[in-house]
Every structure is written in structure tokens, then in C-alpha cells.
Amino acid sequence: MPNIRNKVVVIMGASSGIGEATTKKLAEEGAKLVIAARREARLQALAASLSHTDIIYTVADVTKEEEVQKVVDLAAEKHGRIDVLFNNAGIMPTASLSERRFAEWRQMLDINIMGVLNGIAAVLPIMKKQQSGQIVTTDSVAGHVVFQQGAVYCGTKFAVRAIMEGLRQEERENNIRSTIISPGTVNTELHTTINDSGRRAWVENLQRTNGLQASDVADAVAYAINTPETAAVSEIIIRPAKQVD
Numbered sequence: 001m002p003n004i005r006n007k008v009v010v011i012m013g014a015s016s017g018i019g020e021a022t023t024k025k026l027a028e029e030g031a032k033l034v035i036a037a038r039r040e041a042r043l044q045a046l047a048a049s050l051s052h053t054d055i056i057y058t059v060a061d062v063t064k065e066e067e068v069q070k071v072v073d074l075a076a077e078k079h080g081r082i083d084v085l086f087n088n089a090g091i092m093p094t095a096s097l098s099e100r101r102f103a104e105w106r107q108m109l110d111i112n113i114m115g116v117l118n119g120i121a122a123v124l125p126i127m128k129k130q131q132s133g134q135i136v137t138t139d140s141v142a143g144h145v146v147f148q149q150g151a152v153y154c155g156t157k158f159a160v161r162a163i164m165e166g167l168r169q170e171e172r173e174n175n176i177r178s179t180i181i182s183p184g185t186v187n188t189e190l191h192t193t194i195n196d197s198g199r200r201a202w203v204e205n206l207q208r209t210n211g212l213q214a215s216d217v218a219d220a221v222a223y224a225i226n227t228p229e230t231a232a233v234s235e236i237i238i239r240p241a242k243q244v245d
Helices: 017-028 040-049 065-079 102-130 151-174 197-210 214-226
Strands: 008-012 032-037 055-059 084-087 133-138 176-183 235-238
Touching: 008 017, 008 065, 008 102, 017 032, 017 040, 017 214, 032 040, 032 065, 040 055, 055 065, 065 102, 084 102, 102 133, 102 151, 102 176, 133 151, 133 214, 151 176, 176 214, 214 235
Parallel strands: 008 032, 008 084, 032 055, 084 133, 133 176, 176 235
Antiparallel strands: none
16 A cells, blocks of 8 residues: 555554554554554554564553653654554443443543544644644444443544544645544454443454454555545444444
8 A cells, every 4th residue: 555655653542453453454554653552561562563564652541641742742753754643542331321320431531532632632733734644533333323321432432523523624724634434343352341241241242243353444544544645534434244223
């Protein structure tokens, strides 16, 4: 993919699932990668498996704006520019509103929404100065439809859609493109963020039996990045072929 080779790409939430798969995909396509997540051992192992490529890692929590800024600064200092930011960190502790899970709600708001905003805020000054760049964010089919026990999760993903569309409108004259990738069910570790054991087991089984592979979503991310700078792929929805919603 010629438009990926040598692009400087920052990936937040890179330690597993879609982030890990995208890291592998873009590394093999010749991107220059700076990857971050909270789990250092996972990042270290991933970077070691791709030691033949241009990749560095650093630990960061997307809810902490100063840590996200340090990741972006690291990429800019090493490479002199940032072509793509991939906001990928997210959690999905689904539950009925009547369960009043205030802590889970706050955690989802912090990671799924503020994590995205922290990434955008950190990278925008660099991309505006460059007069080029692309910000890609993992959204969800849940950002397009609402399901029971997912009201707050869906709310965070609807919010991400709005934020990314606002970003597109505000920064299009600066040649900064915005893209959301909205997967349906994917076979990742996302179910582990569900605290109710019965609900977690049900989602895990669904992911395993009727989910996309993380590499399927990584291919969609690569497609969006590979498009020419004159084309803005604003949204990609990718579902398992048999998924209903």
C-alpha cells in the first residue's frame, strides 16, 4: 500500500485486539509506528515481534491528557511529523440503566469520549502546522444503533460520531481528515470490560462464534489511511455478514 509506507502513525490502545492487529498490519506495510497503551508487557512483546520494522512504544493512559500529549510529543520528536493518529482505546461495561452503575458510566465517559478528545487535542496543533494529517477513531455499530443494556456505551459512541464530524467540518480547510471505523461484533478482549459475569459470558460467546476478526477491522483502517489526501473516508461500518443490527 504505497500511501502507508513511511507514514508516521500513532496508535493509542495498541496492546490487544484491533489496536494490536492494526499495529501489525501497518508495520508490515512500512509505516513508522509509535504505539501506546497501559499494559507495558503487552506493548513490549508486540514491538519485539515487529523488531524488523520502525516501531517504538510507550505506556500511556488515554484518560490522562498529559500522558497522551507525551506520546504525541515522542512521535513528533522522533520523526518530525505525525501523519495519522488512531484513537482506539475503549471499554464496554454494558448494564441496564436501572442498575445505577455510576462508576462504570464515568469510566466509559473518560475512556471512550475524553480519551478521544485528549488524542485530538494533542495532535491538532502539529497537524495544523503541517497543513495535513488524518485522525482515525474506533467507533462502533453502537454509535449508529442503540441496544438494551447498552444505553451509556451507545451514548459514548454516538458522541464520538458527533465529535469526529465536528472535527471534519472545523479542520477540512487545514487538510486534516477524520475517519471513524464502526465495527460490529469483533472477537477481541472487549468482553472482559463487562463486570456482570453472565452478560460477559454471553458476549464472549457471541464474539467467538459470530464475530469479525481484529484483522478484518485493521484492514479497514489501512484502507482509510491508504486513500489519497484528496479523498476523505469519513465513516466505515464493518459488520459480521450475519449480524442483524
